Amino acid sequence: MILHGLRQTRYNHHDDFHKPHHHPHKPGQESIETKKTGRGREIKIVRRVLDVNEAMAAQNRKRFSEKGIFVLNVMSSPGSGKTTTLVKTLNAIKDDIKSAVIVGDICTTNDADRLSETGVPVVQVNTDEFGGDCHLTALVIENAFSSLDTDDIDLLIVENIGNLVCPAEFDIGEDARAVILSVTEGEDKPLKYPLMFRESDIALLNKIDLLPYLDFDMDEARKSILTIHPDMPIFEISSKTEEGMAKWISWLKESIQKKKALMARQ
Numbered sequence: 001m002i003l004h005g006l007r008q009t010r011y012n013h014h015d016d017f018h019k020p021h022h023h024p025h026k027p028g029q030e031s032i033e034t035k036k037t038g039r040g041r042e043i044k045i046v047r048r049v050l051d052v053n054e055a056m057a058a059q060n061r062k063r064f065s066e067k068g069i070f071v072l073n074v075m076s077s078p079g080s081g082k083t084t085t086l087v088k089t090l091n092a093i094k095d096d097i098k099s100a101v102i103v104g105d106i107c108t109t110n111d112a113d114r115l116s117e118t119g120v121p122v123v124q125v126n127t128d129e130f131g132g133d134c135h136l137t138a139l140v141i142e143n144a145f146s147s148l149d150t151d152d153i154d155l156l157i158v159e160n161i162g163n164l165v166c167p168a169e170f171d172i173g174e175d176a177r178a179v180i181l182s183v184t185e186g187e188d189k190p191l192k193y194p195l196m197f198r199e200s201d202i203a204l205l206n207k208i209d210l211l212p213y214l215d216f217d218m219d220e221a222r223k224s225i226l227t228i229h230p231d232m233p234i235f236e237i238s239s240k241t242e243e244g245m246a247k248w249i250s251w252l253k254e255s256i257q258k259k260k261a262l263m264a265r266q
């Protein structure tokens with residue numbers, strides 16, 4: 001199923017922050033801007049956009065929990081291997097775990113087409129029609145989720161827009177966040193983009209099949225991640241050869257079970 005642009009009254013991150021690019025983006029914080037009027041007076045404009053997103057995310061989280069769905073938000077730079085990893089993961093678990101996917105891209109339905117081949121229901125969100133947003137918001141997720149038949153789903157995976165900065169700032173009501181870093185990107189990216197690694201629950205180091213051709217230092221990469229997020233589980237995988245995928249899939253299955261057990265106790 002394809003959603004071509006969710007035309008809702010919505011906060012446009014780009015309009016507000018990308019000229020210049022302020023990132024106050026912590027719940028409860030406000031962006032205070034000043035605007036000069038024709039008579040030389042200054043007007044203060046206070047935006048509580050993140051509070052609005054937080055409220056929507058809390059609503060999503062409640063809805064997901066009521067349905068007993070574990071929601072994973074998958075984030076990375078463009079091309080790190082989100083779609084490939086998810087296709088391989090869904091193929092491995094689809095007989096045991098009923099899943100659905102929401103995939104965000106600025107343009108095209110390419111990823112939705114690839115993910116649909118697994119047979120799992122997929123909703124594509126394109127953000128180009130509302131400014132080419134670099135992240136998915138809680139409201140966009142709510143809309144996309146409403147278009148899915150979610151009655152017997154145990155797992156919802158969100159493939160966020162390829163970007164190592166903005167998606168980390170927006171809670172969508174997920175249970176956990178996974179960041180993918182491919183070995184072609186360099187060991188220092190966690191230090192350069194700390195928020196993403198601080199806010200994520202697990203890291204997947206992808207494309208390890210390419211290690212023989214690169215100077216990538218795995219120990220250094222692990223050190224960079226752990227400097228930002230001590231104790232973060234790190235899984236080394238190749239979504240091409242499927243090396244290392246079993247451990248990550250075990251983590252995913254355990255997380256789904258833990259959520260089910262938690263919900264059953266409430």
Ligand SMILES: Nc1nc2c(ncn2[C@@H]2O[C@H](COP(=O)(O)OP(=O)(O)O)[C@@H](O)[C@H]2O)c(=O)[nH]1
Nearest residue numbers: 078079080081082083084162206207238239240
């Ligand atoms: N060699 C290698 N290539 C990979 C691997 N995972 C993904 N790719 C390739 O990397 C490119 C981007 O992958 P894609 O899944 O579209 O990344 P996304 O933009 O993060 O969704 C594609 O050409 C994939 O075939 C991997 O583990 N090893």
Ligand SMILES: [Mg+2]
Nearest residue numbers: 082083111159
């Ligand atoms: Mg993709």
